[in-house]
Amino acid sequence: MxxxxxxxxxxxxxxxxxxxxxxxxxxxxxxxxxxxxxxxxxxxxxxxxxxxxxxxxxxxxxxxxxVVPLLHLPPADGAPWQDQLRALAYAYRRLARTHPALWTYVHNHPDVIELKEGGLWEVLLRILPAAGVPEDKRLGTADVLHGFVWGLLLAESLGHIGGDQAEANFEIAIDLITRGLPEH
The missing domain is CATH 1.10.10.60 (Homeodomain-like)
Known part of the structure; x- marks a missing residue:
């Protein structure tokens, strides 16, 4: 050096x-x-x-x-999967809000980084078995959950939803995920 x-x-x-x-x-x-x-x-x-x-x-x-090491991802501490998934979603949202240009660029340029690389994806795949998602459906479920939260954050960042209700809307989305996930 x-x-x-x-x-x-x-x-x-x-x-x-x-x-x-x-x-x-x-x-x-x-x-x-x-x-x-x-x-x-x-x-x-x-x-x-x-x-x-x-x-x-x-x-x-x-x-x-x-960036990923700063996310404060939920540890495997035995907390209910719903709490862990909520914490993961909020960590992802903080990333999108703290570094919006980087977040948008990475999603628009998949050649830069494989989105399934790194801590976020690993934590999600750790949480899904606790939510009752069968092994053969975990990757597909993870893709759908990522797409759902990503789309919500994209709509929020573009001003299509949210505004003064951004926190409440995000909480509604996470509630929908945690209530519906065990049925799939």
Missing amino acids: GVSARRGTPLTVEEIRATALRLIDAGGVESLSMRKLAAELDVNPMSLYHHVANKTELIKGICLET
């Missing part, structure tokens, strides 16, 4: 990701370039490539190594 003549301190992948996420939050993924990121970090753009292969790999790293 070299030290930039301009900055005087070593560059780290964590600093690169944190700075890139801040720039994404401010202007969207499309506005992020390796040159802008390098300027923000006060390094030569080529210095970034010692830590990340390209922008796509940087975004994937931000998702899996920076």
Whole structure:
């Protein structure tokens, strides 16, 4: 890890990701370039490539190594599956609201990251057996639940539903899921 003549301190992948996420939050993924990121970090753009292969790999790293660990996913602590599913849905919603540009980009660019990669999906697949979902239906059920919550969050982010009632509407959706899930 070299030290930039301009900055005087070593560059780290964590600093690169944190700075890139801040720039994404401010202007969207499309506005992020390796040159802008390098300027923000006060390094030569080529210095970034010692830590990340390209922008796509940087975004994937931000998702899996920076954002997902901050989600406060429900632990396997024996809590009722309904409480765990509710906590998971709210963690996903916080992600969508805290980093909307990144959330939207990842969903519109499945080549960047497999949505079934990472902690959210693993926790969902851990919860479904407790909800009584048979093994042969778990992946399909997980896909449908993700699509349902994703669609709700997309509609909320576009202003189609929610407004002052966003919290209440989200709670209604989670209640519908938890009441209907055991029957499938």
